[in-house]
Structures are given as C-alpha cells and as structure tokens.
Amino acid sequence: xxxxEQKSAAGSLxxxxxxxxxxxxxxxxxxxxxxxxxxxxxxxxxAPAEPGAQPGESAAxxxxxxxxxxxxxxxxxxxxxxxxxxxxxVATSAFALVLGGGVAAAATGSLPGPAQGAAHDVxxxxxxxxxxxxxxxxxxxxxxxxxxxxxxxxGAHPSPRPSGSTGKPAHPVHPxxxxxxxxxxxxxxxxxxxxxxxxxxxxxxxxxxxxxxxVPTLRPHLRVR
Amino acid sequence: xxxxxxxxxxxxxxxxxxxxxxxxxxxxxLLRYLTVLAGPAAADDLAAETWVAALRGLVxxxxxxxxxxxxxxxxxxxRWVDMVRxxxxxxxxxxxxxxxxxxxDDVAAAVVERAASAEAxxxxxxxxxxxxxxxxxxxxxxxxxxxxxxITGKTANHVRVLCHRGLRRLAAMLPAPGVMPALVSTMDES
Numbered sequence: 001x002x003x004x005e006q007k008s009a010a011g012s013l014x015x016x017x018x019x020x021x022x023x024x025x026x027x028x029x030x031x032x033x034x035x036x037x038x039x040x041x042x043x044x045x046x047a048p049a050e051p052g053a054q055p056g057e058s059a060a061x062x063x064x065x066x067x068x069x070x071x072x073x074x075x076x077x078x079x080x081x082x083x084x085x086x087x088x089x090v091a092t093s094a095f096a097l098v099l100g101g102g103v104a105a106a107a108t109g110s111l112p113g114p115a116q117g118a119a120h121d122v123x124x125x126x127x128x129x130x131x132x133x134x135x136x137x138x139x140x141x142x143x144x145x146x147x148x149x150x151x152x153x154x155g156a157h158p159s160p161r162p163s164g165s166t167g168k169p170a171h172p173v174h175p176x177x178x179x180x181x182x183x184x185x186x187x188x189x190x191x192x193x194x195x196x197x198x199x200x201x202x203x204x205x206x207x208x209x210x211x212x213x214x215v216p217t218l219r220p221h222l223r224v225r
Numbered sequence: 226x227x228x229x230x231x232x233x234x235x236x237x238x239x240x241x242x243x244x245x246x247x248x249x250x251x252x253x254x255l256l257r258y259l260t261v262l263a264g265p266a267a268a269d270d271l272a273a274e275t276w277v278a279a280l281r282g283l284v285x286x287x288x289x290x291x292x293x294x295x296x297x298x299x300x301x302x303x304r305w306v307d308m309v310r311x312x313x314x315x316x317x318x319x320x321x322x323x324x325x326x327x328x329x330d331d332v333a334a335a336v337v338e339r340a341a342s343a344e345a346x347x348x349x350x351x352x353x354x355x356x357x358x359x360x361x362x363x364x365x366x367x368x369x370x371x372x373x374x375x376i377t378g379k380t381a382n383h384v385r386v387l388c389h390r391g392l393r394r395l396a397a398m399l400p401a402p403g404v405m406p407a408l409v410s411t412m413d414e415s
Binding site for chain 1: 239241244245248249252253256257269272273276277280281283342344345346348349361363364365367385388389392393395396399400
C-alpha cells in the first residue's frame with residue numbers, strides 16, 4: 001500500500017459520491033467499488049453492539065430506579081382523583097370504626113369516668129342513651145367486672161348471671177336489643193336505634209352521683225347577692 | 226426499534242424493562258460519540274452523567290427514536306463541554322496528533338482483521354475534532370445534516386463541508402481498496 005497514492009485518490013472523491021456513500025452506509029446497500037474501504041470502516045463504526053447488557057447499564061438502571069418515585073409523584077388528574085377517593089374511603093372507614101368502637105364502649109359503660117359522662121351528654125343530646133359514669137359506680141361494683149348497670153356486659157355473657165340481673169326485670173337478657181332476640185352474639189350494637197328505646201331507667205334510679213355538684217365558686221358575686 | 230413509541234412510553238412511566246431496552250439501543254451510540262469527543266477513558270463517565278441528566282427530563286421528552294438520539298447527543302455534548310471547561314483545556318488538546326501522522330497501517334490493519342467498531346471509532350477519532358464529531362453524528366448517530374447543525378451550532382453547509390473533509394481524510398488513512406474485501410465480507414456477515 002502506498003499511502004500517498006491513497007491520499008491522492010481520497011482527496012479527489014466528489015461530494016456527491018460521499019453523500020451517496022453515507023446513504024449507502026445507513027441503508028446497508030452495496031457500496032461503489034472505489035469506496036469499499038471507507039464503506040467498511042463506516043459500517044463498522046455504526047455496527048450494532050453485542051446484544052445484552054451494555055457498559056454502564058447497572059449504574060443507569062440504579063439512576064432510573066432512583067428517579068422513579070419522583071416521576072410517580074407527577075400523577076395525572078384522573079389518577080390523583082382515583083387515589084384520593086381510595087384514600088378518602090379508607091379514612092372514612094377508619095373513622096367510622098373508631099367512632100363505632102367509641103360508641104360501643106360508651107354504651108357498655110366501659111369508658112373512663114369523665115369520658116363516659118361526656119359520652120352520655122353528647123349521645124344523649126342526639127337521642128342515644130348511654131349510661132353515665134355514675135351508673136356503674138352506683139352499683140357498688142367498681143373494677144370487679146360484674147357491673148349490672150352495663151347493659152352490654154349483661155348481654156355479652158352467653159349465660160345469664162344468676163343474681164346480678166334479678167333486680168332489673170325490664171332487662172332480662174338483652175337489654176339493648178329487645179327487638180332482636182335472635183342475635184345474642186351482638187348484644188350492644190352501638191348504632192342500633194334500639195338503644196334509644198330505653199328511656200333512662202338506670203340514670204334515674206340511682207341516687208347521689210359520685211361527682212359533687214359544681215359550686216359556682218368562680219362567680220362569688222352571685223352568692224353575695 | 227419497531228415498537229419505540231410504546232417502549233418509550235412505558236419507560237417514561239417507570240417500567241424498568243422498557244428503560245433497559247431504550248438504554249441498550251442508545252448506549253453504544255452514546256459511548257462511541259463520547260469516545261470520539263473525549264477518548265475512551267472519559268466516555269464512560271460522561272455517558273453516565275448523560276443518563277442521569279436525561280432521566281430528569283425523560284418524562285417530558287417527546288419525539289421518535291431519531292429525536293431521542295439527538296436529544297441524548299445534545300446532553301452528552303453539554304457534559305463534554307463542561308468537562309473540557311472544568312479541566313481548563315482546549316478541546317483540541319484532547320485529540321492526538323494530526324491524522325496524517327497518526328494514520329498508521331497497524332490501525333487500518335486492525336480494522337481489517339477484527340472488523341470491530343472500536344477500531345473504526347478509533348480511526349474516526351484521529352480526524353480533526355470538528356470533522357470527527359460531525360462524521361460520528363452523521364454515521365454513528367445517523368442524524369441528518371440539519372440535526373447535526375443544530376447540535377453543533379454550525380450552519381448546514383458548514384456541516385456538509387466538514388463531513389466531506391472528514392470522510393476524505395478518513396479514506397486517506399485506509400489501505401488500498403484491494404485490501405478491504407475481507408472487512409466488507411465480515412461486515413456483511415454481521
């Protein structure tokens with residue numbers, strides 16, 4: 001090979017021949033004979049890589065994985081609405097569960113004293129009867145778990161108690177669900193309207209409550225007058 | 226890539242498999258382009274930086290496969306410019322000696338014998354900087370003259386001139402045509 005001769009020949013290559021060569025390389029067609037060498041180099045330069053993983057692939061995939069959470073935050077309005085509905089449904093269910101549990105606890109008189117009293121006042125305002133905290137205290141059975149003023153407790157027992165309910169014939173076995181005797185396993189349905197069917201027999205039948213009557217000490221001028 | 230729009234859409238929505246397909250289709254071109262610009266040692270790092278930058282804007286990208294090549298090349302070129310500026314060296318200093326002096330027969334022979342793209346890229350990289358880049362963009366990235374002009378900031382006519390000069394200079398490095406049939410046949414097989 002004589003490089004100077006090759007240089008001379010290459011230097012005379014016309015522009016249109018080179019443009020056709022580029023098109024030939026891109027299409028993979030047969031090149032002109034005088035451009036076979038250059039064609040081979042250009043084809044080699046643009047040849048497909050070996051199939052499979054490419055250099056730097058693991059780093060690029062790691063960067064891709066790190067960027068995915070950012071992209072997922074850019075939700076479409078429809079997707080955002082769908083997910084918002086799902087979240088709202090879950091939150092509503094959780095709230096209802098907590099509220100129901102709280103009402104159930106209030107209905108059974110299981111809440112601590114002040115909370116039970118507050119539940120009595122609030123739920124009583126909407127027509128739902130729950131015992132006051134004094135109700136369980138009046139039975140004289142604090143902490144022993146045998147309070148007969150807790151209607152839920154009474155009905156929750158699979159077998160009637162021998163003596164605790166004898167003094168209250170109006171509530172034989174299932175005091176909070178008199179109209180549903182076929183469901184003894186659910187003695188204290190908190191949201192059931194039957195809870196309102198009871199007037200307030202316990203609250204009115206007990207004597208002095210444990211909590212003293214508030215004295216208007218904050219307004220002494222009223223007493224002076 | 227026949228199903229490029231679908232693959233790209235899935236990659237944009239976080240599908241790792243789809244992104245892998247895109248990466249494997251683009252990375253060889255990207256590495257060859259960066260090898261011509263910055264040399265093989267810096268090409269890997271620049272390519273990694275290119276992908277990190279590209280991932281930040283991948284969701285917003287719109288275009289076909291050729292557009293994606295041009296977009297990635299644009300990012301890669303910006304990373305390369307940053308690297309050159311950071312190293313406070315002129316881009317011309319990244320290249321070797323003039324191609325007339327470096328066009329050794331052993332390089333051309335390696336191309337003939339191995340028909341490997343790496344050797345072909347090495348030959349192109351011996352061209353003057355501007356010619357090497359434009360030949361690479363036209364041949365390896367398969368971009369049109371207008372796209373190359375936009376990426377490099379040159380006029381279309383200037384791109385054509387530089388490309389022709391580069392191809393002539395490259396042809397001058399090669400052995401006589403009679404030596405090349407082995408390489409041509411190898412390329413046909415691949």
